Amino acid sequence: xxxxxxxxxxxxxxxxxxxxxxxxxxxxxxxxxxxxxxxxxxxxxxxxxxxxxxxxxxxxxxxxxxxxxxxxxxxxxxxxxxxxxxxxxxxxxxxxxxxxxxxxxxxxxxxxxxxxxxxxxxxxxxxxxxxxxxxxxxxxxxxxxxxxxxxxxxxxxxxxxxxxxxxxxxxxxxxxxxxxxxxxxxxxxxxxxxxxxxxxxxxxxxxxxxxxxxxxxxxxxxxxxxxxxxxxxxxxxxxxxxxxxxxxxxxxxxxxxxxxxxxxxxxxxxxxxxxxxxxxxxxxxxxxxxxxxxxxxxxxxxxxxxxxxxxxxxxxxxxxxxxxxxxxxxxxxxxxxxxxxxxxxxxxxxxxxxxxxx
Numbered sequence: 001x002x003x004x005x006x007x008x009x010x011x012x013x014x015x016x017x018x019x020x021x022x023x024x025x026x027x028x029x030x031x032x033x034x035x036x037x038x039x040x041x042x043x044x045x046x047x048x049x050x051x052x053x054x055x056x057x058x059x060x061x062x063x064x065x066x067x068x069x070x071x072x073x074x075x076x077x078x079x080x081x082x083x084x085x086x087x088x089x090x091x092x093x094x095x096x097x098x099x100x101x102x103x104x105x106x107x108x109x110x111x112x113x114x115x116x117x118x119x120x121x122x123x124x125x126x127x128x129x130x131x132x133x134x135x136x137x138x139x140x141x142x143x144x145x146x147x148x149x150x151x152x153x154x155x156x157x158x159x160x161x162x163x164x165x166x167x168x169x170x171x172x173x174x175x176x177x178x179x180x181x182x183x184x185x186x187x188x189x190x191x192x193x194x195x196x197x198x199x200x201x202x203x204x205x206x207x208x209x210x211x212x213x214x215x216x217x218x219x220x221x222x223x224x225x226x227x228x229x230x231x232x233x234x235x236x237x238x239x240x241x242x243x244x245x246x247x248x249x250x251x252x253x254x255x256x257x258x259x260x261x262x263x264x265x266x267x268x269x270x271x272x273x274x275x276x277x278x279x280x281x282x283x284x285x286x287x288x289x290x291x292x293x294x295x296x297x298x299x300x301x302x303x304x305x306x307x308x309x310x311x312x313x314x315x316x317x318x319x320x321x322x323x324x325x326x327x328x329x330x331x332x333x334x335x336x337x338x339x340x341x342x343x344x345x346x347x348x349x350x351x352x353x354x355x356x357x358x
Contacts, residue, residue: 001025001348002252004035005262006275007043008303011336012264014043020337021260021301024344035252037261039274040166040239041134042090045070048246050086055120057113058148060098060137061105067092069117071124072246084128084246085121089114089222090135093144095184098137106186107193109137111225115148118163122153128162131229132239133222139181139194141173141201142228149232158232165229166239167221168273173202173213176220176227184223198224205231240278249279253286260344262301266320268310276300280318301343303332319347 003021007014014036022032038044050070059065068091072084090096092113098104114131121129138144149157171179177186177194186194201224202214209231213219218236219227226236244250253259261279263270271277283298298317304324312320323332323339332339 001030001032001258001260002035002256003032003260004037004249004252004275004279005260005301006037006039008262008264008336010264011303011333014038014047016337017262017340020340021262021344024341025260025348027341028345028348030258030348033252035247035249037247037249037275037279038132038239038243039134039168039278040132040242041168042088042094042096042132044088044132044166044239044243045086045091047243048072048086053120053124055117057092057116058110059113060093060109060111062108062110065092065097065113067113067117069121071121071126082127083125084130085124085126086130086132087114087117087121088132088135089225090132092117093138093222093225094135095137096135101183101185104137104185106139106181106184106190109140109184110144111136111138111140111142111222111228112144112148114225115145116152118145119149119152119157122157122161126161128164130164130166130242131225131234133165133167133226134239136180136222136225137184138225139177139184139186139198139223141176141198141224142226142231143201145225146228146232163229163232163234164242165218165221165226165234165236166242167218167226167236168239169221170217170273171220172215172217173198173219173224173227174215176224179220180223202227238273238278240273240275244278244282249282250286253282258297258299258348259283260299260301260347262340264303265306266300266302266304266310266322267306268308271310271315276302280315284317299344299347301340303336304329321347
């Protein structure tokens with residue numbers, strides 16, 4: 001059985017969730033392989049692995065901090081390419097490292113530290129740089145990051161590098177302030193000011209780089225960081241699809257008799273670029289080791305199902321179990337790993353045991 005969840009935010013990392021699912025499968029007599037996933041936001045580094053690197057960078061509030069990133073050697077994702085650097089912008093420019101909603105400065109928060117990580121990755125020999133755009137404290141349109149990259153690498157410093165901005169949203173550059181800034185502590189007046197700044201940045205990027213990021217899908221991710229990276233030649237991609245390539249999701253699905261995915265909260269957005277929806281779409285295309293026309297069984301074990309709920313009729317074959325509904329919200333928050341294992345054991349209890357590792 002394949003265990004391929006995202007994190008359960010606030011309670012379990014993706015790796016911990018995968019381990020709990022695997023424990024439940026083994027209790028039911030099934031072999032299990034753990035393949036924790038990410039949609040490109042926080043938790044990205046954990047699931048892709050690679051060499052741990054650390055760099056002192058400028059935090060979102062301008063103070064120095066230590067930020068981790070990863071270096072994957074050649075052949076990452078089976079593409080035979082050169083070294084790939086993976087960066088979580090949240091490690092350098094995130095709301096959590098800024099001290100949270102209450103302590104963040106939504107007008108002054110900068111992505112400079114993320115740009116410094118990009119420069120460090122290029123200097124370390126990375127030929128491809130992936131920037132996970134999620135969990136940001138910032139709405140600076142990537143201006144801080146681009147200034148840092150230019151300062152450290154000079155003009156043309158990214159010319160020989162494939163730069164990817166991994167996102168799980170389609171929000172445009174022009175929408176970023178209204179959609180995301182309130183989550184970072186911005187008042188209505190500050191949201192309006194940030195929107196004006198982004199509009200001015202979009203004009204500047206168009207003038208300086210010839211790229212119109214204003215209405216580019218996904219360019220608003222991380223307060224417009226994705227758009228800023230696109231302006232200097234970066235490509236905006238689905239975080240889930242990129243992670244799926246890096247960790248070999250399709251190959252794992254080809255060998256699976258059953259699949260369990262999951263996340264903390266399931267709603268309609270879960271099927272618009274996030275892990276549960278992404279696993280579902282990949283699963284539909286991979287019938288698994290049974291070799292039958294229909295795919296192997298798929299379970300979505302989640303902390304809670306939120307309104308608006310996804311329509312079951314639009315996702316045939318997906319069984320969803322809510323820990324909150326089955327065990328109560330307090331128990332779901334207090335003991336998610338134990339309950340995940342229990343749900344999986346029960347779901348697999350009537351099925352055949354695997355005779356070999358998936």
